[in-house]
Amino acid sequence: MEKMYTSLGIDEDVYRFGESINDSLRERFLQIDETAEYNQLKVIRAMHECRVSEACLQGTTGYGYNDLGRDTLEDVYSKTFHTEAALVRPLIACGTHALSIALAGNLRPGDELLSVSGKPYDTLEEVIGIRPSRGSLAEYGVTYHQVDLLPDGNFDLDGICAAIKPQTRMAAIQRSKGYDTRKTLSVSQIGQAIERIHSVRPDIIVMVDNCYGEFVERIEPSDLGADLIVGSLIKNPGGGLAPVGGYIAGKKEYVENASFRMTCPGLGSEVGPSLGLNSAMYQGFFMAPVVTAAALKGAIFAANAYERLGFDVLPDGAEPRHDIIQAVTLGSAEAVIAFCRGIQKAAPVDSHVTPEPWDMPGYDDPVIMAAGAFVSGSSIELSADGPIRPPYNVYFQGGLTWPSAKLGILMSLQSMKNAGLLRISG
Numbered sequence: 001m002e003k004m005y006t007s008l009g010i011d012e013d014v015y016r017f018g019e020s021i022n023d024s025l026r027e028r029f030l031q032i033d034e035t036a037e038y039n040q041l042k043v044i045r046a047m048h049e050c051r052v053s054e055a056c057l058q059g060t061t062g063y064g065y066n067d068l069g070r071d072t073l074e075d076v077y078s079k080t081f082h083t084e085a086a087l088v089r090p091l092i093a094c095g096t097h098a099l100s101i102a103l104a105g106n107l108r109p110g111d112e113l114l115s116v117s118g119k120p121y122d123t124l125e126e127v128i129g130i131r132p133s134r135g136s137l138a139e140y141g142v143t144y145h146q147v148d149l150l151p152d153g154n155f156d157l158d159g160i161c162a163a164i165k166p167q168t169r170m171a172a173i174q175r176s177k178g179y180d181t182r183k184t185l186s187v188s189q190i191g192q193a194i195e196r197i198h199s200v201r202p203d204i205i206v207m208v209d210n211c212y213g214e215f216v217e218r219i220e221p222s223d224l225g226a227d228l229i230v231g232s233l234i235k236n237p238g239g240g241l242a243p244v245g246g247y248i249a250g251k252k253e254y255v256e257n258a259s260f261r262m263t264c265p266g267l268g269s270e271v272g273p274s275l276g277l278n279s280a281m282y283q284g285f286f287m288a289p290v291v292t293a294a295a296l297k298g299a300i301f302a303a304n305a306y307e308r309l310g311f312d313v314l315p316d317g318a319e320p321r322h323d324i325i326q327a328v329t330l331g332s333a334e335a336v337i338a339f340c341r342g343i344q345k346a347a348p349v350d351s352h353v354t355p356e357p358w359d360m361p362g363y364d365d366p367v368i369m370a371a372g373a374f375v376s377g378s379s380i381e382l383s384a385d386g387p388i389r390p391p392y393n394v395y396f397q398g399g400l401t402w403p404s405a406k407l408g409i410l411m412s413l414q415s416m417k418n419a420g421l422l423r424i425s426g
């Protein structure tokens with residue numbers, strides 16, 4: 001084994017260090033495998049109940065009327081997430097698009113959207129109109145209000161109740177921290193917030209941005225009262241195989257409302273061909289519980305390795321996990337660059353390219369990204385990125401298999417060691 005790692009450029013000290021971290025995590029990884037087992041059974045049971053057949057793997061073109069595979073896949077998502085309905089489509093371009101149509105389909109002029117987990121994900125600022133933007137909800141007369149999380153990272157339940165007004169129509173909760181430095185919210189915490197909101201006004205539509213959270217726990221926010229859960233198929237539920245797509249699952253009326261913004265009023269979910277993608281979307285969803293487990297092990301391995309080397313990590317090495325993102329504070333631009341170059345070197349695709357920081361649209365500082373993915377931009381695959389600014393955080397996520405995620409972290413350590421940025425003794 002060690003020779004195999006040596007042939008990939010991992011030296012003896014880094015390998016031994018990795019093994020000692022690995023040994024300390026056996027018990028923890030067993031629990032993750034059990035969650036994966038549970039969730040795998042949940043998906044298989046849904047597939048059985050929906051009588052997924054070989055015919056479902058075929059696709060339609062054109063209008064896509066009566067696409068059996070597409071409609072059955074949506075039933076599989078509903079049964080897995082215990083919702084009345086689901087919209088799962090390659091026509092939904094990404095997570096932001098899914099969230100955008102869920103909001104736009106359910107809000108009307110004069111309604112207010114209340115975010116109860118603080119500032120939403122960057123790309124939603126323009127959807128909502130927090131940053132003025134053409135076509136935003138604000139331009140259509142939808143107002144926005146936000147209640148921040150408390151300093152300890154919990155929901156401000158009293159603040160939320162006080163912020164509910166007669167015009168509050170939807171409440172939004174973001175499960176993952178995204179690129180923020182807060183804690184990720186657990187499904188049980190989310191459930192408590194939903195309960196409080198619905199105790200004040202049962203008719204408020206609670207939407208959870210579930211990106212990066214699917215299958216990390218045994219339950220999803222829809223099991224604890226969320227009216228809508230929304231996510232991207234190039235993250236957890238696509239299992240690395242879906243080449244594009246998003247999903248919206250929840251109450252039938254609200255999912256249908258979203259469908260009228262995905263296509264148009266009157267047509268809704270009736271149109272929209274699955275093209276040749278049904279097979280990949282089914283297989284990806286089938287794989288998703290174990291792929292998510294692999295990514296989770298990678299994140300925990302990274303947290304423990306970098307924590308032992310003296311870096312600040314979020315979440316820390318021992319904390320329970322509610323999403324697959326790992327932040328590491330590396331403290332210098334050189335370290336962020338070396339880390340990302342190490343991740344890139346472990347990728348199955350484009351391992352020979354060297355990532356450089358660049359001025360990405362929408363960001364104030366240069367950003368470096370490591371990604372050598374089968375699906376462009378996929379972040380359930382091994383990937384890392386970081387803005388080149390203090391405190392020099394890097395965000396690491398994904399890994400379709402645990403050994404590939406482990407190699408990624410070892411490569412990042414080796415790359416930093418080679419650049420003289422850390423000292424490791426086995």
Ligand SMILES: *Cc1c(COP(=O)(O)O)cnc(C)c1O
Nearest residue numbers: 094095096121176178209211232
């Ligand atoms: C990734 C992500 C989104 C947006 O998804 P895209 O596919 O990048 O548009 C929204 N919210 C959170 C929390 C995310 O992690």
